[in-house]
Amino acid sequence: EDKVVQSPLSLVVHEGDTVTLNCSYEVTNFRSLLWYKQEKKAPTFLFMLTSSGIEKKSGRLSSILDKKELFSILNITATQTGDSAVYLCAVSNYQLIWGAGTKLIIKP
Amino acid sequence: DGGITQSPKYLFRKEGQNVTLSCEQNLNHDAMYWYRQDPGQGLRLIYYSQIVNDFQKGDIAEGYSVSREKKESFPLTVTSAQKNPTAFYLCASSIVSGQGAYEQFFGPGTRLTVL
Numbered sequence: 001e002d003k004v005v006q007s008p009l010s011l012v013v014h015e016g017d018t019v020t021l022n023c024s025y026e027v028t029n030f031r032s033l034l035w036y037k038q039e040k041k042a043p044t045f046l047f048m049l050t051s052s053g054i055e056k057k058s059g060r061l062s063s064i065l066d067k068k069e070l071f072s073i074l075n076i077t078a079t080q081t082g083d084s085a086v087y088l089c090a091v092s093n094y095q096l097i098w099g100a101g102t103k104l105i106i107k108p
Numbered sequence: 109d110g111g112i113t114q115s116p117k118y119l120f121r122k123e124g125q126n127v128t129l130s131c132e133q134n135l136n137h138d139a140m141y142w143y144r145q146d147p148g149q150g151l152r153l154i155y156y157s158q159i160v161n162d163f164q165k166g167d168i169a170e171g172y173s174v175s176r177e178k179k180e181s182f183p184l185t186v187t188s189a190q191k192n193p194t195a196f197y198l199c200a201s202s203i204v205s206g207q208g209a210y211e212q213f214f215g216p217g218t219r220l221t222v223l
Contacts, residue, residue: 042214043151043214095153095156096212
């Protein structure tokens with residue numbers, strides 16, 4: 001059975017800290033891995049990763065994929081209270097298979 | 109403005125009633141999806157459609173029905189057969205790619221509560 005597992009399930013850090021969120025997967029016919037940020041409502045797209053070892057970066061967020069070990073990490077440096085959200089990982093094999101998310105809380 | 113709209117934002121239903129959730133997109137996407145999200149859980153696929161007049165069951169289709177009469181619209185009906193319908197419902201759309209790698213765009217969601 002295809003599955004996507006995110007860890008930790010929740011994380012509380014202080015503003016300015018760096019965090020690393022993990023996403024491991026066992027999915028047949030892997031096509032890509034996607035990261036989303038969900039605040040109150042709709043998930044918003046962050047990154048799509050298809051190749052191993054190539055870092056994608058957007059401001060203080062970055063992500064990398066390891067297709068050999070079947071995982072991805074999402075890094076957030078110099079965290080701010082606005083980074084508080086649920087971060088969702090999904091793997092595509094024609095459909096999206098979703099992890100349960102990591103709830104990140106940034107304390108001022 | 110291109111995007112996906114869902115209505116209503118909040119919906120209350122009595123047990124035994126059918127309710128329909130609206131989803132409209134003007135992104136010219138062929139594919140549309142309905143997800144259910146429960147507290148502390150990821151998204152679970154209810155139904156999806158890749159072309160007008162065709163749709164497929166997802167992982168938790170029981171108690172739900174959909175139609176796709178227009179490319180822009182993909183309404184979801186929660187029937188009385190759905191035993192635990194209280195949840196947050198998200199509609200999404202995407203392009204259809206033979207590569208299988210695609211980004212889905214989401215609407216703002218409908219929160220359904222059964223009284």
